[in-house]
Amino acid sequence: MAGTATLMALKASNQAQQSEETSKQERSRDTLVLVMDYLTSNGYSNTASSLKAEGGATLSRYEGADNVDLHTIFHDFEEYYQIKFGRKPKLTRRSMDGDDDDDTKFARSSLSKHSDARRRKSELEMQKRKEVREKARKRSGVDSGVLGTIERKLGVSVGGGGGGGGLVGSRDDMSITASQVGKEKKDKDKEDDPFQVGGSAMQLKPAQEKHAAPVSHDETPVMNVRLLKPLPNFGGDIELRALGETIQRDILQTSPDVKWEDVIDLDEAKRLLKEAVVMPIKYPQLFTGLLSPWCGILLYGPPGTGKTMLAKAVASECNTTFFNISASSIVSKYRGDSEKLIRVLFELARRMKTELLIQMDGLSRGTEHVFVLAASNLPWDLDSALLRRLEKRVLVPLPEKAARLKMLEMHMGGQTCDDLDLDGCAASSEGFSGADIKLLCKEAAMRPVRRLLGKLERMESTEGLEGGVVEEAKVRELVEGNPVTQDDLDKAIAVTNKSGGGGLEKKYEAWAKAYGST
Numbered sequence: 189m190a191g192t193a194t195l196m197a198l199k200a201s202n203q204a205q206q207s208e209e210t211s212k213q214e215r216s217r218d219t220l221v222l223v224m225d226y227l228t229s230n231g232y233s234n235t236a237s238s239l240k241a242e243g244g245a246t247l248s249r250y251e252g253a254d255n256v257d258l259h260t261i262f263h264d265f266e267e268y269y270q271i272k273f274g275r276k277p278k279l280t281r282r283s284m285d286g287d288d289d290d291d292t293k294f295a296r297s298s299l300s301k302h303s304d305a306r307r308r309k310s311e312l313e314m315q316k317r318k319e320v321r322e323k324a325r326k327r328s329g330v331d332s333g334v335l336g337t338i339e340r341k342l343g344v345s346v347g348g349g350g351g352g353g354g355l356v357g358s359r360d361d362m363s364i365t366a367s368q369v370g371k372e373k374k375d376k377d378k379e380d381d382p383f384q385v386g387g388s389a390m391q392l393k394p395a396q397e398k399h400a401a402p403v404s405h406d407e408t409p410v411m412n413v414r415l416l417k418p419l420p421n422f423g424g425d426i427e428l429r430a431l432g433e434t435i436q437r438d439i440l441q442t443s444p445d446v447k448w449e450d451v452i453d454l455d456e457a458k459r460l461l462k463e464a465v466v467m468p469i470k471y472p473q474l475f476t477g478l479l480s481p482w483c484g485i486l487l488y489g490p491p492g493t494g495k496t497m498l499a500k501a502v503a504s505e506c507n508t509t510f511f512n513i514s515a516s517s518i519v520s521k522y523r524g525d526s527e528k529l530i531r532v533l534f535e536l537a538r539r540m541k542t543e544l545l546i547q548m549d550g551l552s553r554g555t556e557h558v559f560v561l562a563a564s565n566l567p568w569d570l571d572s573a574l575l576r577r578l579e580k581r582v583l584v585p586l587p588e589k590a591a592r593l594k595m596l597e598m599h600m601g602g603q604t605c606d607d608l609d610l611d612g613c614a615a616s617s618e619g620f621s622g623a624d625i626k627l628l629c630k631e632a633a634m635r636p637v638r639r640l641l642g643k644l645e646r647m648e649s650t651e652g653l654e655g656g657v658v659e660e661a662k663v664r665e666l667v668e669g670n671p672v673t674q675d676d677l678d679k680a681i682a683v684t685n686k687s688g689g690g691g692l693e694k695k696y697e698a699w700a701k702a703y704g705s706t
């Protein structure tokens with residue numbers, strides 16, 4: 189029995205050793221492949237060819253995967269390090285024997301070829317460093333083959349001891365860093381505890397910011413700044429935590445301060461949102477059993493029609509936390525990792541107890557409930573499984589004439605204007621979105637300012653104010669004598685193009701008939 193156990197233990201240890209060896213080899217191969225990709229995409233084609241030749245057939249059979257390159261790895265490592273230690277990692281250091289012009293020389297040599305003399309010199313230096321490092325490695329029993337090749341081909345010095353330097357830190361550097369990491373980790377463990385206030389600094393706001401002091405009305409309006417709890421540690425999964433940080437950066441920590449009245453028209457959408465979020469918070473007793481609140485609402489329609497405004501109104505009205513996650517932040521930043529990002533998003537939303545869940549508990553009668561408000565310009569491209577979960581789908585259309593008139597009145601209300609034919613403007617701005625109307629008004633209001641700027645410049649020179657400014661009272665007087673005219677408004681309509689529906693109105697309506705649910 190004892191003999192069998194020993195045999196099995198030996199076998200297991202042998203297997204572990206083998207798999208470690210395989211991983212090491214794969215890592216070396218992957219490093220080379222990524223370096224080769226990097227060299228090729230950065231114009232070091234000769235070096236890349238030599239590397240390929242020297243790497244042999246194995247290297248030719250591989251190429252970098254779609255969603256990874258050296259640059260991304262460095263970037264992600266920097267982010268991870270920044271999150272963990274609150275500072276950027278030091279990846280390079282100035283070579284002791286390099287002169288101050290090295291950076292310029294490097295830049296120049298990146299564009300042109302090295303001179304022979306310089307190449308010989310650097311080869312000699314590299315050889316010297318390699319020998320030093322080899323000795324050190326022999327002492328520590330670490331293999332040097334693959335890295336040695338990379339160093340040579342990159343022309344990068346990977347120094348041993350104190351005198352090294354170059355693009356990549358030496359292994360000696362790494363081990364020093366690692367031991368510092370170990371030390372810092374001990375000191376930081378307390379800070380990194382997700383349940384300790386005062387932990388990971390990035391996502392925490394000082395407590396006193398929670399109730400920002402009111403400011404005078406001409407300053408930024410009072411924002412209800414929220415105190416976010418530190419991130420959970422996601423069972424120690426560093427990657428998930430980093431994703432969590434990304435999402436948390438997209439959480440609006442201030443109340444967006446948009447009221448229902450600020451959103452013109454869109455009564456159907458407002459009704460549904462109130463029904464789904466606002467009222468269940470106020471009257472949870474009414475929304476139980478079959479009447480449990482909606483879990484997801486999709487707002488769809490042309491760009492600039494008020495979908496984001498509606499979401500902000502919900503967030504302000506219910507004092508909920510607003511995660512504004514756009515498709516681009518999901519797709520571009522973590523290419524290929526969008527599933528993970530979504531998982532973290534939900535994980536985070538479930539754990540945001542102080543702000544979100546206490547509110548959401550009201551909605552979900554104690555179970556962890558997250559309400560999803562999605563917005564899309566292209567609803568027909570959405571996955572049907574996702575659509576099914578967005579129980580209510582509301583079209584947010586281009587504004588009708590009456591709504592356009594209200595928008596024009598709202599924007600032009602604060603301007604010094606002649607008697608403007610806003611009704612006529614509303615009639616001739618058919619097809620404009622709310623955002624287009626805002627642009628149109630800005631353009632109209634800008635025209636008198638342009639005239640004024642010329643006058644102000646002339647005044648500066650006649651009053652000997654070169655470089656100085658004309659008195660505020662005088663500027664105000666000039667503004668009052670220079671209102672927005674009907675001609676300004678007409679010209680603004682003429683130069684402002686609709687960005688809205690792009691002729692898709694019929695398509696939105698058809699989709700609304702087929703899939704809409706209000």
Ligand SMILES: Nc1ncnc2c1ncn2[C@@H]1O[C@H](COP(=O)(O)OP(=O)(O)OP(=O)(O)O)[C@@H](O)[C@H]1O
Nearest residue numbers: 450451452490491492493494495496497622623626
């Ligand atoms: N119904 C509306 N009432 C008041 N303002 C509006 C309305 N619709 C649009 N606006 C104006 O247009 C701007 C852009 O609106 P918003 O960001 O809500 O559009 P959106 O539908 O989310 O656009 P996109 O689909 O491109 O993200 C708002 O800041 C606001 O000034």
